[in-house]
Amino acid sequence: MTTYLFPPPAVQSVAIRGKSEQFPIHRLFFVGRNYHAHAVEMGKPVDKSVERPFYFTKAPQTLVPSGATVPYPPETKNYHFEMELVVAIGKAGFRVKAEEAHTVVYGYAAGLDMTRRDLQLVARDKGRPWDLGKDIEEGSVCSEIVPMEGVVIESGAIALEVNGDTRQSSNVDKLIWNIREIIADLSLFYHLQPGDLIYTGTPEGVGAVVPGDRITGRVEGVAEVALQVGPAE
Template sequence: MSQAKYAFTPPPVQSLPIRGTDARFPINRLFFVGRNYYAHSVEMGNPVDKATSRPFYFTKAPSTLTESGATVAYPPGTKNFHYEMELVVAIGAPGFRVAEADAEKLIYGYACGLDMTRRDLQLVAREAGRPWDLGKDVEQSSVASEIVPKGELGVVSQGALTLVVNGQTKQSSDVSLLIWSIPEIIADLSQFYHLQPGDLIYTGTPEGVGAVNPGDRLSGRIEGIGEISLLIGQPE
């Protein structure tokens, strides 16, 4: 078969470094779990009752992926650009309609993540019953640290999570407070998608989300996983 000819150079494959190797983790899709910490759901004005609810998700384009340590320009169209610190699960094996007991088999590893959000645009869309794309699918808004292979970590079910902005702690919680655990998320999401190697699942953020401004420095940490950092640049 002859090599395909493109009208322009295709974009590069998005990827993240993997701790302990010079190989990189190629990215397929980016999934995000909404309101997966109770205190954050209250903070956003929509308390979650697990007994009567199931997880909900949104996606972002893989092109929004940005490595930890980057400088990200303050995006256009917003006056309320928010941080959301999250544990990220990296999928390393395919799975469809996976049982919770088998969810660990799909996990390649973990990372620290930031879901940066144009909050004002998200809330306008939410109140109007419209998609969240302008608020969430923001260029350079899916920040992630290096991937930590699962190894002896197994299924992560606890670990302190913190985010600091300009030296002040803004988010402080623990992964043990997830409403839906990692196996529950993988099992539920796999009812709707054929999960594939390279998929990332941002598992949700705790309370304490807030706005950033140009010049702000963000640094986060998840116990046992790693650290993440970001500098907010000037608007373009």
């Protein structure tokens, strides 16, 4: 039996609608700038004809469930929300063809990619990694996963409110790279595994929150997600 110097981290998991089992998390992938209007608001328009998707990752330990209260993170003065449709991978896949992407889909969730925007932009403009801006403790939020094995979502309203005021409102059909294309491209770089989550990108309207704010969001036909921003530690 293997013994450890200290207790190893617990397995991160997400609830599954209608099931007693939890969905164990393997990795968290995020697609950057995958809605045209958001790419424009970030000052980096995307030309799909000459560009490929790009990705960043966050540690599974950053994941918190919908409804959580999390502290305003340290070392930022510009903490942003990003509302996203999340794909839950249920089968292994490597070099998956776009037309076969549905075979690795287990289901979907609604998620938030919380971001230290000030630190992300400094890193971006200096050509540095985005880790401090993105890989934030308790900075990845996920609703329960809704099983939809073999289904590829092609459209559906996606929206977010802060304290009841609408900040983001778009449709999944505005993704630059759709779900089939994302799975096909990402699986060229990684052997996708059950438990991987892919956050597919955020529409325009991202903005800052402060302690005391309540974020609520939804993806039509999938789920709702919520987060309460607590005081800074």
